[in-house]
Amino acid sequence: MTVSANKKKRATPLRAQILDAALHLYSSKGYFNTSIHDIQRSADVAMGSIYNYFAGKEAIARALYDDLLAQMEALVDDVTAKNQGSYAQGRAMIRALFELTEAEPDMVRFILNARHREFLIDEPGICSSKPFEKMRDIVINGMQHGEVRQMDSWLAASLAFGPALRMISLRLDGMVPTALPDSTDELWDMTWAGIKAIR
Amino acid sequence: MTVSANKKKRATPLRAQILDAALHLYSSKGYFNTSIHDIQRSADVAMGSIYNYFAGKEAIARALYDDLLAQMEALVDDVTAKNQGSYAQGRAMIRALFELTEAEPDMVRFILNARHREFLIDEPGICSSKPFEKMRDIVINGMQHGEVRQMDSWLAASLAFGPALRMISLRLDGMVPTALPDSTDELWDMTWAGIKAIR
DNA sequence: GTCTATAAATGGATAGAC
DNA sequence: GTCTATCCATTTATAGAC
Numbered sequence A, B: 001m002t003v004s005a006n007k008k009k010r011a012t013p014l015r016a017q018i019l020d021a022a023l024h025l026y027s028s029k030g031y032f033n034t035s036i037h038d039i040q041r042s043a044d045v046a047m048g049s050i051y052n053y054f055a056g057k058e059a060i061a062r063a064l065y066d067d068l069l070a071q072m073e074a075l076v077d078d079v080t081a082k083n084q085g086s087y088a089q090g091r092a093m094i095r096a097l098f099e100l101t102e103a104e105p106d107m108v109r110f111i112l113n114a115r116h117r118e119f120l121i122d123e124p125g126i127c128s129s130k131p132f133e134k135m136r137d138i139v140i141n142g143m144q145h146g147e148v149r150q151m152d153s154w155l156a157a158s159l160a161f162g163p164a165l166r167m168i169s170l171r172l173d174g175m176v177p178t179a180l181p182d183s184t185d186e187l188w189d190m191t192w193a194g195i196k197a198i199r
Numbered sequence C: 001g002t003c004t005a006t007a008a009a010t011g012g013a014t015a016g017a018c
Numbered sequence D: 001g002t003c004t005a006t007c008c009a010t011t012t013a014t015a016g017a018c
Helices: A003-010 A013-029 A036-043 A047-053 A057-082 A085-103 A105-112 A130-144 A153-172 A180-195 B003-010 B013-029 B036-043 B047-053 B057-082 B085-103 B105-112 B130-144 B153-172 B180-195
Strands: none
Touching (some): A013 A047, A013 A057, A013 A105, A036 A047, A036 A057, A057 A085, A057 A105, A057 A130, A085 A105, A085 A130, A105 A153, A130 A153, A153 A180, A153 B153, A180 B153, A180 B180, B013 B036, B013 B057, B036 B057, B057 B085, B085 B105, B085 B130, B085 B180, B105 B153, B130 B153, B153 B180
């Protein structure tokens, strides 16, 4: 057990410090209203350290984007593994997103509510990202198994997750005063009533 | 009929020219990636003219915002006047929004898909704007008349319009290849199945 | 690796001629 | 009212000491 074995553990607290500060600032004021100097001050590090860990302002945003999207994908994978069928998976997915919104509003704001294409050059758009594809797959599977009515997959995904995503947006904007997770079942049952296969 | 009677008609073509160019640039590249110089070039007017009609870059965005929101409000009023009941009004509303998305994508992008609070200082957020309130009223009225199931009004609005708004977003991002209006009835019938009162 | 001080560039806004 | 040329502040990024 050498000293270098600890390298990964302590690694770079500064890097995480910078990312934390950047996420909070980007989420609250927006990417363009946040100067690299704001991040520097908020993270309580020096200018030089920022450029030691990141190529620049955009690179910080990209690192956040990749990191948070990976976390989100892990969440989707967890939900689909632990639940069977579209109905259960969809509900669990929405509950997880609602809980994440309450626990980590900055993260959800950055992932769901930001216009990444404005600051991450040639980013294909978040809807074609892995976690979003996998959410769509939940509904597509439901169609293949006869659980969900046959329709265009984009339409199906919009019907299934549009209401929940809208609630998250409204909650983050301060319009909805109550915690989201409480309304999961009510929302999902009504959503499901619209898309379930008629038999 | 004096010459000054024509003042309103001709008025200021430059002003409209500037607004048009700004809307297109703001919608395609985003507000912050658009310099006042970009607008000047694109509108083919001089710097001085811009500052003759507007106080600055933000004022242009605010003028657009107010103008487009008023148009949108007129649209909502028209739909509610010409249709009776939540079911018909909701469907007509969504069809109108879908048609608007195809006809004026820049407008819809600017109104629905931009984060105004990042560049319009102390703007209360678009969800508390008149047209959005009136859309919510459509559903609230439905609840009062027993057409729509009783629930929180934000939840009801999200269930009613969340799927449609999501489809618009996906369409504007180039994910949905087909024109939206075609899927109006299919979308609305499934949406309605979820929120209609059980009797 | 971390810091401060500074360079280089961008872009919003203005001055003043016509 | 419209134009060009210019100013000035902000901000990204770097140089070089420690």
